[in-house]
Amino acid sequence: MLTTQPHLRTRRPSPTTVEYTVSTSPDLTLPLRLLLLTNFVLRTIIGLSVLLLLYSKFALSSFSSPIPTYPQPPAFFTTDYVWFLIHKITPSKPGLLAARLASHIPLVVLLPSSLLILYTILLRIHTTESLLVLRGLGIQTSTSSETYLSTATTRFIPTDKIQDILVNEAFRGFEVRYYLVVVVEGEEDVVVVFPRLLPRRQIVESVWRGARACLYEPHGGKDGGKG
Amino acid sequence: MPEHDGLMRVFWPLDAPRTDSPGIIVGWRNSGLDVFVVAILEDVDARNVENALKIGTLFRNASHPIERIYQLCGQSSMHVLGLANTPEADVEPLQMHATTGPGLREPQISCARAATIQIIMFERPLPNRMQYISLDPISLALGDQAEKTVHAPGSVDAEEEKEEMRNKERKRALVEKLKLHTVIKHPRSQKELALSRIVNQINCSWELHKLLQQNISLVGTRSRRSLSVSERVVESATSMRDFVVMAILQLITVYIYPTVRRAFIIGLLGHRVAAEALLLVLEWRARPDYAALKDISATAQQVEIRLQQFCYWPMQYVTLRKRKDDWESVTTSHADYIRFYNSLWLVANDVIIGIALGSYIIDNSAWVAESISGVLSTYSIAALQRTISWLMDWPAGLKLNNELAAFLGDLFLWVIDHWSSCIETLRPALPHLIWFIGFSSFAGASMPIAVFSDLVSILTIHIYSFYMASARIFNWQYTILISLFQLFRGKKHNVLRKRIDSCDYDLDQLLLGTILFTLLFFLLPTVVVFYLTFACSRMAIICLKAILDTLLACLNHFPLFALMLRIKDSQRLPGGIRFELRDTQQFASPSDNALPTSYIYLKSVPLTFRAMFQQYFQLGHRIRNHYLSPRVLWCLATGQFVPPIHRKNLYSLQYSMLPARRAGIWDMWNALVKTPPKQKQKPSGWEGRANGNGRRLNGNGRRYMHH
Numbered sequence: 001m002l003t004t005q006p007h008l009r010t011r012r013p014s015p016t017t018v019e020y021t022v023s024t025s026p027d028l029t030l031p032l033r034l035l036l037l038t039n040f041v042l043r044t045i046i047g048l049s050v051l052l053l054l055y056s057k058f059a060l061s062s063f064s065s066p067i068p069t070y071p072q073p074p075a076f077f078t079t080d081y082v083w084f085l086i087h088k089i090t091p092s093k094p095g096l097l098a099a100r101l102a103s104h105i106p107l108v109v110l111l112p113s114s115l116l117i118l119y120t121i122l123l124r125i126h127t128t129e130s131l132l133v134l135r136g137l138g139i140q141t142s143t144s145s146e147t148y149l150s151t152a153t154t155r156f157i158p159t160d161k162i163q164d165i166l167v168n169e170a171f172r173g174f175e176v177r178y179y180l181v182v183v184v185e186g187e188e189d190v191v192v193v194f195p196r197l198l199p200r201r202q203i204v205e206s207v208w209r210g211a212r213a214c215l216y217e218p219h220g221g222k223d224g225g226k227g
Numbered sequence: 228m229p230e231h232d233g234l235m236r237v238f239w240p241l242d243a244p245r246t247d248s249p250g251i252i253v254g255w256r257n258s259g260l261d262v263f264v265v266a267i268l269e270d271v272d273a274r275n276v277e278n279a280l281k282i283g284t285l286f287r288n289a290s291h292p293i294e295r296i297y298q299l300c301g302q303s304s305m306h307v308l309g310l311a312n313t314p315e316a317d318v319e320p321l322q323m324h325a326t327t328g329p330g331l332r333e334p335q336i337s338c339a340r341a342a343t344i345q346i347i348m349f350e351r352p353l354p355n356r357m358q359y360i361s362l363d364p365i366s367l368a369l370g371d372q373a374e375k376t377v378h379a380p381g382s383v384d385a386e387e388e389k390e391e392m393r394n395k396e397r398k399r400a401l402v403e404k405l406k407l408h409t410v411i412k413h414p415r416s417q418k419e420l421a422l423s424r425i426v427n428q429i430n431c432s433w434e435l436h437k438l439l440q441q442n443i444s445l446v447g448t449r450s451r452r453s454l455s456v457s458e459r460v461v462e463s464a465t466s467m468r469d470f471v472v473m474a475i476l477q478l479i480t481v482y483i484y485p486t487v488r489r490a491f492i493i494g495l496l497g498h499r500v501a502a503e504a505l506l507l508v509l510e511w512r513a514r515p516d517y518a519a520l521k522d523i524s525a526t527a528q529q530v531e532i533r534l535q536q537f538c539y540w541p542m543q544y545v546t547l548r549k550r551k552d553d554w555e556s557v558t559t560s561h562a563d564y565i566r567f568y569n570s571l572w573l574v575a576n577d578v579i580i581g582i583a584l585g586s587y588i589i590d591n592s593a594w595v596a597e598s599i600s601g602v603l604s605t606y607s608i609a610a611l612q613r614t615i616s617w618l619m620d621w622p623a624g625l626k627l628n629n630e631l632a633a634f635l636g637d638l639f640l641w642v643i644d645h646w647s648s649c650i651e652t653l654r655p656a657l658p659h660l661i662w663f664i665g666f667s668s669f670a671g672a673s674m675p676i677a678v679f680s681d682l683v684s685i686l687t688i689h690i691y692s693f694y695m696a697s698a699r700i701f702n703w704q705y706t707i708l709i710s711l712f713q714l715f716r717g718k719k720h721n722v723l724r725k726r727i728d729s730c731d732y733d734l735d736q737l738l739l740g741t742i743l744f745t746l747l748f749f750l751l752p753t754v755v756v757f758y759l760t761f762a763c764s765r766m767a768i769i770c771l772k773a774i775l776d777t778l779l780a781c782l783n784h785f786p787l788f789a790l791m792l793r794i795k796d797s798q799r800l801p802g803g804i805r806f807e808l809r810d811t812q813q814f815a816s817p818s819d820n821a822l823p824t825s826y827i828y829l830k831s832v833p834l835t836f837r838a839m840f841q842q843y844f845q846l847g848h849r850i851r852n853h854y855l856s857p858r859v860l861w862c863l864a865t866g867q868f869v870p871p872i873h874r875k876n877l878y879s880l881q882y883s884m885l886p887a888r889r890a891g892i893w894d895m896w897n898a899l900v901k902t903p904p905k906q907k908q909k910p911s912g913w914e915g916r917a918n919g920n921g922r923r924l925n926g927n928g929r930r931y932m933h934h
Contacts, residue, residue: 011808014343014823016234019808132808134345134827136236136261136418140806154805154832158362159419164409183405188398190405216413217232 002026002035002125006199008206016135018214020207022199025126036125043121050114052094055086056102057110122147129194131180131207133214138162139182141193159215161185167201167208178204180211233342235260236418237323238425238829239334240432241350243267247328250311251276253439255302255428258417259321260341262308263428266439267327271446277307279446287442291554296431299557301424309338333809333826344822347806349829351433354555357564358798359430360831362423364838365562365800367569367789368883387852426804429829431556492899495541499892502534506889509534525779529677532783533670536570538889543567545898561799569788570884577671577782584672588665596658607687608647611764615639618756627753635757639693646689673782680775687768694761701758701866704747711744758866773850780846784884786839797833805832842883 003024012018026032058064067087074080089095102110124144132140138158145152163183169176178201180193193207244250244267251273254265268276279285281304286293297303309323310316311334318324323338336344352358509531512519521527547567550560588595619636621627660682668675684691713719714737719730732740792799809826837844853859862869890898 011810013808013810013825014345016232016343017345017808017825017827132806134806135232135234136345136416137347137422137806138419142805154803156362156803156805158422160415160422163406166408183409188402217416 002032002039006127006194006197006203008199008203010210016214017133018210019130019132020210021128021130022194022197022203023126023128024197025128039125047118047121049094049098050117052089052098053102053110054114056090056095056098057105057107059090060099060102119147122149124148127196128152129197131193131211133211135214135217139165139211139215141182141191143194143196155191157182157184157191162215165208165211165215167204172198180204180208233260233340234418235323235336235338235341235344236262237336237344237346238263238429239346239348240264240436241348243327243334244269245327245329245331247312247326249313252308252311252323252325253280253305254308255300256306256308256321257302257421257424260338261418261421262323263425263432264308265305265428265432266436267311268439268443268446271443273307273310275446279442280305280307284445285439285442287445289438291552295554296435296556299427299431299554301421301427309336335821336824337822341822344824345827346824347827347829349429351436352430352798352831354430354434356796356799357555357561358796359556359558359561359801360426360798360804360829361558361801362426362803364802364834365565367562367565367786367839368842369566369886386858387856427556430558431554434554434556492896495899496892496896499538499541499895502538503892506531506534506538525677525680525776526674529673529779529783532885533574535885535889536574538895539885540567540571541895542890542898565789565792565800566884569786572788573783573785574671576787577673578669580782581668581670581672581674584675585665585668588668588675589662592658592661592665596661599661600654600657603686604647604650607690608643608650611690612640612643614760615643618760622756625752625756627756628750631750631753632756635697635753639757642689642693650686671782673779676775676778676782680772680779683768683771683775690761690764690768694765695868697754697758697761698866698868701754704751704754705865708744708747708751711740711747714740715744762863769854780843784842789834789839793833793836793839798831800834801831802834802838803832805830 004026006022006024009021009023010018011021067083067090069087070080070084073084090099123146126144128144130142132142134140136159138156139162140154140156142152142154161184163185165180165182167178168181169178171177177198179195179198181190182193183190194204238254243264246269248269250267250269251271252264252267253276255263257263276285283293285305307322309325310318311325311327314324314326318339320339323336323341326335333346333348336346338344352360509521509527510519521531543563544567547560547564550557550564615636618627619632664675664678664682667678710720713727714732717729717732717737718727720726721728789800807828807830809828859869861867
């Protein structure tokens with residue numbers, strides 16, 4: 001429900017610049033926004049409770065030292081405030097529950113599983129990949145990263161390095177996929193556009209046509225056949 | 228005009244003023260409709276600016292020759308590109324009108340010739356902070372000879388090398404084939420070819436902008452008023468003080484500084500000569516294909532790396548000093564700068580850690596020696612003895628051949644006994660040795676690690692020889708079994724044709740061969756058990772040494788400085804560029820006949836962490852290829868000798884920071900002595916400035932800029 005089939009969005013502010021975005025995120029409607037918000041809140045709660053559990057495990061060990069007490073709440077953006085919060089939470093109900101759980105789960109199980117959970121809640125819901133074509137400059141592929149921790153990886157290929165843009169087909173499991181590749185001069189490996197989503201052939205073909213029309217000046221003649 | 232499509236490309240700096248006052252846009256014109264905005268000059272007349280650009284008035288008082296900038300940017304002059312915020316004024320058809328304002332985040336541009344417009348906004352990199360952009364990722368390794376060391380064919384790794392070459396060849400053929408798919412070759416337009424120049428223009432733009440803004444007053448028609456009497460008094464007083472200071476400084480620069488400098492150079496050179504002598508010893512080979520001292524011993528290798536670094540530093544420093552004689556926008560030496568300070572920092576770190584480690588070892592030398600000898604005797608002698616006795620006595624219920632096991636076991640036990648008595652006689656010397664190791668660590672923590680690595684190889688030499696011996700026995704038995712098995716089947720191996728042929732054996736041959744085959748086959752498990760034991764212990768030692776080598780690699784090569792730069796100011800480590808298409812709807816002007824315009828932000832991509840540790844990945848890949856390949860497993864299984872990975876391959880990581888050929892003593896002398904002219908310019912520079920001060924009295928001063 002949160003994701004859809006990869007679909008194409010095109011931004012073309014001028015005829016010489018076009019950005020093709022293939023994304024699994026559906027159009028934002030009100031219910032969807034609400035759902036995303038709930039998802040975000042849930043992830044935050046799960047993440048915080050995992051952190052609390054980890055802290056309680058640490059507090060049970062011999063390395064921990066008693067938390068200093070604060071008569072009044074310190075300023076918000078300080079480490080003191082974090083300690084103050086922890087001091088508040090530990091004797092409360094969830095804090096006690098976490099302490100009880102932490103005393104039952106051995107560290108060997110707790111540590112990997114909580115790391116796994118933390119990694120899972122940091123995973124992005126949607127994958128977005130884009131191709132930006134700038135006449136006279138080159139093309140740029142971009143792939144959104146797996147987690148929220150890092151930004152998208154981009155690769156810019158200047159036009160004088162582009163040897164060709166082709167649609168190719170390949171076996172993947174039990175299916176045949178069409179994919180767009182950029183052949184770069186002087187490099188052994190081709191650059192695959194939309195490498196994670198590998199959208200359907202119609203999308204690939206329209207992007208291919210659009211990219212070639214946009215990239216080269218029109219006096220070049222008709223497009224060649226696809227490879 | 229080569230452009231048919233009427234695409235106008237404008238590079239626009241993000242820090243251009245966002246006021247609505249009129250101005251003149253000045254910059255580079257790369258080709259007809261491809262322009263690069265450097266500055267917007269306000270309160271001046273367009274014709275004056277054009278003239279000033281031609282004569283060079285705007286480039287006065289430049290710290291370095293302006294021709295260098297022209298050469299970098301690939302243009303012969305700057306031009307007036309258009310007008311800002313004066314829509315009613317007439318301009319030439321190729322010039323543009325720009326509208327900026329406090330409310331507009333992006334400028335709006337129109338041009339008579341253009342049909343569509345790309346506005347590429349960029350942030351000027353600050354050259355005084357050594358920021359720059361580049362199309363290719365900055366290379367932290369000294370690239371040119373890294374390749375060469377990889378491919379130096381060690382005779383041991385010849386097969387791997389061949390395999391790799393074959394793979395490369397296959398891939399290259401595929402790439403050649405891929406080229407055939409391209410039907411139409413598109414001719415490159417001028418805009419496409421300008422990209423590398425534009426990168427330089429972006430890098431130079433900050434300094435140029437500063438220069439233009441400094442000289443803007445020279446273009447205007449403002450008249451200078453003459454100085455008042457009190458101002459003249461102040462001027463002459465300051466110039467008097469300047470004169471006295473100058474005289475003292477001159478005394479220092481003329482008499483004291485050169486002497487100190489000369490002494491320092493001579494000291495450096497003496498050091499260099501000593502280093503050269505030591506290096507010659509370390510690199511001496513009896514014959515070209517024999518191993519040198521540095522190939523055998525980790526300590527020698529470590530000393531060699533340090534000496535090479537000491538030899539390289541003065542050269543590096545001299546090249547870095549040359550940076551000062553050029554515009555700060557020239558970015559060719561930034562990677563050198565990072566390499567130089569990285570290696571300095573690593574050595575400093577190494578020494579600091581080494582001092583801590585060394586003082587600890589020296590303080591506790593008795594305890595350290597005791598524990599080391601304890602560990603050694605436990606693991607390399609007692610444990611081995613116990614294992615061998617266990618093997619002689621039907622290990623794990625395995626019924627081995629008693630006589631052979633007793634023979635082999637006794638053989639190994641005698642050698643171990645002898646070896647342990649040797650070690651016992653050496654034991655009193657161990658505390659001294661430990662003290663020596665501790666002392667050596669004042670030269671850096673890498674030193675004791677290297678010495679320890681060598682110590683491990685010396686003290687486990689008996690395991691190495693056991694492994695060799697048992698592998699040899701096992702391998703003989705294996706090959707004999709193979710050939711006897713062929714005999715058993717009535718075949719034989721044809722050496723000339725490299726195939727199995729049928730063969731008619733005589734009866735006695737067959738009988739004897741079969742008996743021998745059975746005999747050897749039943750003796751095989753006994754030999755295998757011994758072989759496996761020693762092979763495992765050998766592998767354990769190789770692993771230990773690999774860990775020590777990795778530690779050494781970390782101490783010698785860790786990209787610490789680059790990592791810090793990446794965190795502090797990632798613009799200094801460019802890893803390429805990226806573009807970001809901005810939405811134009813929200814900026815669309817109410818005026819209807821605006822040209823279709825796309826706003827693009829150009830940003831620098833910082834170097835990825837993966838690229839920073841690229842060399843470590845390469846090293847890991849090489850080690851994996853060497854030790855986890857099927858070939859090595861096959862060697863292990865058949866008892867052939869597993870060659871240790873060649874030191875050259877392992878250490879290419881560390882040598883990637885050093886040039887392949889070190890500069891000779893004479894080169895170094897030349898490089899060091901050649902700098903004084905530039906240093907000696909200083910006095911004349913001071914005089915120049917004094918003159919300048921003097922002339923400033925007259926009104927139109929021509930000052931020299933100094934950093």
